[in-house]
Amino acid sequence: xxxxxxxxxxxxxxxxxxxxxxxxxxxxxxxxxxxxxxxxxxxxxxxxxxxxxxxxxxxxxxxxxxxxxxxxxxxxxxxxxxxxxxxxxxxxxxxxxxxxxxxxxxxxxxxxxxxxxxxxxxxxxxxxxxxxxxxxxxxxxxxxxxxxxxxxxxxxxxxxxxxxxxxxxxxxxxxxxxxxxxxxxxxxxxxxxxxxxxxxxxxxxxxxxxxxxxxxxxxxxxxxxxxxxxxxxxxxxxxx
Amino acid sequence: xxxxxxxxxxxxxxxxxxxxxxxxxxxxxxxxxxxxxxxxxxxxxxxxxxxxxxxxxxxxxxxxxxxxxxxxxxxxxxxxxxxxxxxxxxxxxxxxxxxxxxxxxx
Numbered sequence: 001x002x003x004x005x006x007x008x009x010x011x012x013x014x015x016x017x018x019x020x021x022x023x024x025x026x027x028x029x030x031x032x033x034x035x036x037x038x039x040x041x042x043x044x045x046x047x048x049x050x051x052x053x054x055x056x057x058x059x060x061x062x063x064x065x066x067x068x069x070x071x072x073x074x075x076x077x078x079x080x081x082x083x084x085x086x087x088x089x090x091x092x093x094x095x096x097x098x099x100x101x102x103x104x105x106x107x108x109x110x111x112x113x114x115x116x117x118x119x120x121x122x123x124x125x126x127x128x129x130x131x132x133x134x135x136x137x138x139x140x141x142x143x144x145x146x147x148x149x150x151x152x153x154x155x156x157x158x159x160x161x162x163x164x165x166x167x168x169x170x171x172x173x174x175x176x177x178x179x180x181x182x183x184x185x186x187x188x189x190x191x192x193x194x195x196x197x198x199x200x201x202x203x204x205x206x207x208x209x210x211x212x213x214x215x216x217x218x219x220x221x222x223x224x225x226x227x228x229x230x231x232x233x234x235x236x237x238x239x240x
Numbered sequence: 241x242x243x244x245x246x247x248x249x250x251x252x253x254x255x256x257x258x259x260x261x262x263x264x265x266x267x268x269x270x271x272x273x274x275x276x277x278x279x280x281x282x283x284x285x286x287x288x289x290x291x292x293x294x295x296x297x298x299x300x301x302x303x304x305x306x307x308x309x310x311x312x313x314x315x316x317x318x319x320x321x322x323x324x325x326x327x328x329x330x331x332x333x334x335x336x337x338x339x340x341x342x343x344x345x346x
Contacts, residue, residue, distance in 0.1 A: 022245040029255045033262030040266035040273075047273040047280070054283035061287045065294060072298035080306045081313070088314050092321065092342055099341040109321050 093117050097126045102150035102169050103143055146213055153217040164188050166214055173200045175214070183239040185226055188214065192233045211235055318342045 061068065089110045096106045103121050107114040121127035127143045127150075143150045149169045156163040161178040177188040191199040196207050208230070215228035215235050227240030244254035306313075321342060325335050 019245045022251050026244055026251070026254060026258075029258055033258045036259075036262045037265045037269070040269035044269040044273045044276075047276045051276040051280040051283070054280040054287070058283045058287045058290075061290055065290065068291070069294045069298050072295045073302050076295075076299045076302035077306065080302055084306060084310060084313060085317070088317050092317065095341045095344065096321075096338065099338065101338070109324050110317075 090116075090120060093120050094124060097121050097124065100152075100167065102167070103127060104150055105170065144213075144217075146209065151210075151213060153214055153221070155222070164214060164218065166210065168202060168206075168210070171201055173202070180236075180238075184236055185223055185239070186218070186237040188218070188235040188237070190214075190234060 089112055093106050093110055093112060093116075096109065097103065097117070097120065101109075103117045103126075104114055106112070107117040110117075118127055121143060125142065143152045145151075146168065151166070151168045154165045154167070156165060156174075161176060163174045164177050166173045166175065175188050175190050177186050179185065180187050190211060193204060193207065196202070196204050202210065211230045215230065215237075218235070218237055219226055219228055223237050225240065226237050228235055228237050230236075244250045318339070322335060322339055325338060330338070
């Protein structure tokens with residue numbers, strides 16, 4: 001065997017050399033043993049420090065319990081109060097929208113983001129972003145945005161006639177309408193340009209836009225198969 | 241103690257004894273560390289339990305207190321809206337109508 005051969009060939013050391021080798025091995029062994037103990041001691045000290053920290057933290061927490069309870073109470077109070085205020089705001093917004101307050105006014109009154117009020121208005125059908133048909137009853141109040149102001153058209157029927165009610169923000173205009181004959185379904189009386197501002201309190205510059213808005217709204221709400229045209233003192237809804 | 245280098249037996253026994261003693265000592269230290277670690281965990285658990293208890297009690301109290309204040313809070317918010325409506329130039333009649341709408345149940 002090669003190993004045995006090499007051992008047999010190893011030179012035999014002197015007795016004093018044996019002692020020196022053994023002493024070195026003993027010293028190395030003692031160092032290794034000391035390292036094992038030192039490692040364990042280090043871990044022991046780290047854990048002792050960890051235990052002391054945990055003990056102190058528990059003691060401090062126990063001693064500070066009243067202050068901590070007060071801090072938690074304040075945090076929860078603030079959070080719940082904020083939630084409640086938002087909940088009440090949404091409730092009040094819904095009620096204001098239901099009595100025809102325009103969405104931007106509602107937002108300003110309640111200090112709410114206008115987008116949030118619009119979301120409520122849309123959910124309850126008080127605002128129409130675009131034409132849709134979900135098969136649900138159409139609400140009476142339906143705002144649309146005209147430039148920067150909310151506008152809507154509603155109707156007050158009185159037999160052969162009635163009122164088309166136009167609201168722009170908080171400004172309300174009532175225009176008399178009557179059913180016509182032949183190809184004309186309805187005449188809606190509107191002030192002539194000369195009397196527009198005096199009668200409506202709305203700048204003349206907005207007249208065309210408003211009359212078109214009313215015409216489009218009436219067609220969409222009441223006469224889908226019809227068209228409209230604007231004449232000097234009326235909007236005419238006619239068979240298209 | 242005999243000279244450990246005097247014989248192979250003494251030498252081997254010394255090597256083994258030194259390491260055995262060291263391991264025994266290390267194991268004792270490890271056992272103490274384990275006991276401390278358990279104690280630390282127990283203290284941490286107690287602290288977490290205490291914090292949870294404090295927070296739960298605080299939350300329940302805040303909920304109860306605010307539930308009791310709900311009506312007052314709503315009245316304050318309605319009053320604020322009414323003030324803004326007055327400042328905005330609404331008539332008394334309009335404001336009264338809006339107040340009724342705001343105070344009514346949905």
